[in-house]
Amino acid sequence: MKNYLLLFITLFLLSSCEGDKPSAMHPDFEKNKELAMKFIELHSSEDWEAQAALIHEDLDWAQPVYGSENYGKEGHVEAMKMYQTMFDNISYEADNWLPGVDPETGINDGSVRTYGTWTGVHTETGKEFTLKSYHAMAFKDGLLIQGGDYFDFGGFMASFQE
Numbered sequence: 001m002k003n004y005l006l007l008f009i010t011l012f013l014l015s016s017c018e019g020d021k022p023s024a025m026h027p028d029f030e031k032n033k034e035l036a037m038k039f040i041e042l043h044s045s046e047d048w049e050a051q052a053a054l055i056h057e058d059l060d061w062a063q064p065v066y067g068s069e070n071y072g073k074e075g076h077v078e079a080m081k082m083y084q085t086m087f088d089n090i091s092y093e094a095d096n097w098l099p100g101v102d103p104e105t106g107i108n109d110g111s112v113r114t115y116g117t118w119t120g121v122h123t124e125t126g127k128e129f130t131l132k133s134y135h136a137m138a139f140k141d142g143l144l145i146q147g148g149d150y151f152d153f154g155g156f157m158a159s160f161q162e
Contacts (some may be wrong), residue, residue, distance in 0.1 A: 028110035029099045032139045036112040039137070039144060040092050046084040052077045055144045062148025064133075070148075087129075090120040100136060111138040111147070122160045131156055 035054065042051045052073070059073040071079075084090070093116050100111030118131040133151035137144055 024108060026099060026108040026110040028139070029108065029112070031142075032110050032137070033097050033112050035139055035142065035144070036097070036114065036135075036137045037094075040094075040114075040135075043080065043084070044090050044092060046090065048077060048080045048084055051080055056140055058140075058145060060146045062150075064149045064151050064153040066154060086123055087120040088123050090118065093117050093119070100138065109138070111136065113137075125160050125162075127160055129156070129159065 039051055039054050042048075042054070055073045055076060057073055059076055060070050061072070061076045062070050063075075063079065095115045095117070098113045098115075099108045100113050101107060102109040113134070113136050115134050116132075118133055119129065121128050131151055133149065135147065135149055137147040139145060
C-alpha cells in the first residue's frame with residue numbers, strides 16, 4: 001500500500017508540472033505559424049501591401065545588415081519593396097517551422113522560428129540565387145510585432161556584382 005501511495009504522489013507531481021515544461025506547446029503557436037507562413041508566401045508572390053497589413057504598428061525588427069539598428073513597420077515595408085523590386089521568382093523552402101521561447105524563461109511563448117532557403121533571380125543581372133536564412137517572428141493581436149531576418153546580407157548583395 002505504501003508503494004501505491006508513493007507512486008500516486010509521484011505521478012500527481014509529474015502531471016501537475018506538465019504546463020511548466022518548456023516543451024509544452026503554446027496555445028497560439030499553430031495560429032501564429034499559419035500567420036508566419038502566410039507572411040512569407042505573400043513575399044514570394046511579391047504582395048508587399050498584403051504583407052504590410054499583417055504588420056503591427058509597433059513592429060521591432062532586426063534587419064540582417066551589419067551594424068544596423070532595428071527598424072519599425074515603415075522600414076520593414078521599404079525593405080520588402082526593395083527585395084520584391086530587386087528579385088523575381090522569389091521562393092522560400094522551409095526546412096522547419098519551430099516554436100520560439102521566451103528568452104528569460106525558456107518556455108514556449110507562441111512565437112515562430114524557421115530555417116530555410118530562399119531562391120530567385122536578381123532582376124538586373126539575371127543571376128539565380130540560393131540563400132540560407134533564419135527568421136524569427138512574434139505576434140500580438142494577430143499581427144507581426146517582433147522578430148528579425150538572419151543571413152549574410154553583405155555577401156548576398158556582393159554576389160550580384162560584376
